[in-house]
Amino acid sequence: DNASFDMTQHFIVIGNPIAHSKSPSIHHAFAQQAGLAIRYARQYCPDDAESFRAVVDAFFNGGGIGANVTVPFKQIAYEYCLEDGALSDHARVAGAVNTLAQRDGKLYGDNTDGQGLVNDMQHQGWILKDKTVAIIGAGGAARGTILPLIQAGIKSLTLANRTVSKAETLVKALGEQSATVAHCPIDTCATDALTGHFDIIINATSIGLSGERLPLSEHLTCAHAYDMMYGRELPFLTHFADSGAKTSDGYGMLIGQAALSFALWTGADIDVTAARAQLT
Ligand code: NDP
Incomplete structure (x- = not known):
């Protein structure tokens, strides 16, 4: 270089x-x-x-x-x-x-990052309209994905992050900036407190870069799991594939x-x- x-x-x-x-x-x-x-x-x-x-x-x-x-x-x-x-x-x-x-x-x-992710899900036949979605992570990649997901018609969003205050600050800021975002119900929580069933769960953290694993609750399930990372082993996808979820890495994004x-x-x-x- x-x-x-x-x-x-x-x-x-x-x-x-x-x-x-x-x-x-x-x-x-x-x-x-x-x-x-x-x-x-x-x-x-x-x-x-x-x-x-x-x-x-x-x-x-x-x-x-x-x-x-x-x-x-x-x-x-x-x-x-x-x-x-x-x-x-x-x-x-x-x-x-x-x-x-x-x-x-x-x-x-x-x-184009967030719309690239939405388009990739739709190309794979994943339906977003009226679906419950959880994003794990509240950094730049998560932030860029929120408006395109809401524009695609999702029913609700849960934003989970290791540092919950960052997720809360982000949701408040985006709601003030965009009427579209303000109209979608958005919850926040800590990553290990994310429980229940979602239609789609997206990993938008950089944890995979360090080889660590996300602390996911055993009471968390989904129909579709998407990891923004690609080109390596993705324990996040294995975790949900084991219970029958469809999975995708982030190469299509x-x-x-x-x-x-x-x-x-x-x-x-x-x-x-x-x-x-x-x-x-
Ligand atoms: P940021 O550095 O902005 O955000 C990182 C996020 O990961 C934060 O929410 C952070 O939580 C969380 N995190 C980091 N380490 C840990 C950990 N050990 N445990 C729990 N949470 C952790 O990164 P970006 O948002 O820019 O990127 C996120 C990922 O998305 C990267 O892996 C990147 O490669 C990928 N990406 C893929 C794209 C594609 O085209 N496929 C495009 C853009 C990004 P906290 O707030 O608590 O620090």
Whole structure:
């Protein structure tokens, strides 16, 4: 990785670290499907807001079309769009931006992560309308998922988190920000106090990265379990699969959020199932 900038790219993903990012191969597969010749590269950036803004400005001033934003810059990108550009509803409520474009000469920030998850569930035939949903986790990924889930028509949401106060603060803030969120009944609780049966339970914690297991109650069951993580063994999914739940890892969410970014930039409607088959 280095901070030098390649002016010939149409698309980039900005992150730190960035070497592991799958975004270039995903977007090149989309482009092949859509019959478009694109260049999409990983862009390293030093971990500060000033460097991030300089990279974004140089990219769009140099003719870049679109950028994805990943760890640790999603909130920095949100703040940049809030101050100097515009935001989609999803980005505004998520408080984070994963997709940048230019609209009317101004920076435009969207967040496609949560809708990517919703689309992935629906592609798998999981019905969201009138369903009871629990999310475990109250970080950036959970936050970005709440509005798309409510827009998909869920009946109720329970937000469980290790630090309950973070879940409570988040629900209050989102309710004040969005009338749509305010209209959905949302409960909060501690992760180990989450009990009962839900139609869908989503793991939006980063616990899997440390190899630890979530403290799940034996009185917690679900019909569908979704883990946002992918590419490793997922004890969260095994736990619910053992009692007959349908399960999914987060790889389809990754492809789904990318397909929505690609559509925003190019107008192309990607067949994510075909793209996924090509990538694996
Ligand atoms: P954050 O750091 O913002 O939030 C982490 C969350 O995990 C918090 O709720 C935190 O609880 C909880 N947590 C962390 N460690 C533990 C633990 N030991 N026990 C219990 N809870 C714990 O992370 P993000 O929200 O950005 O990301 C969450 C996950 O989602 C990551 O694994 C990420 O890889 C994945 N993700 C997947 C995407 C995809 O496309 N598939 C897209 C985006 C994210 P507390 O508040 O108590 O600290």
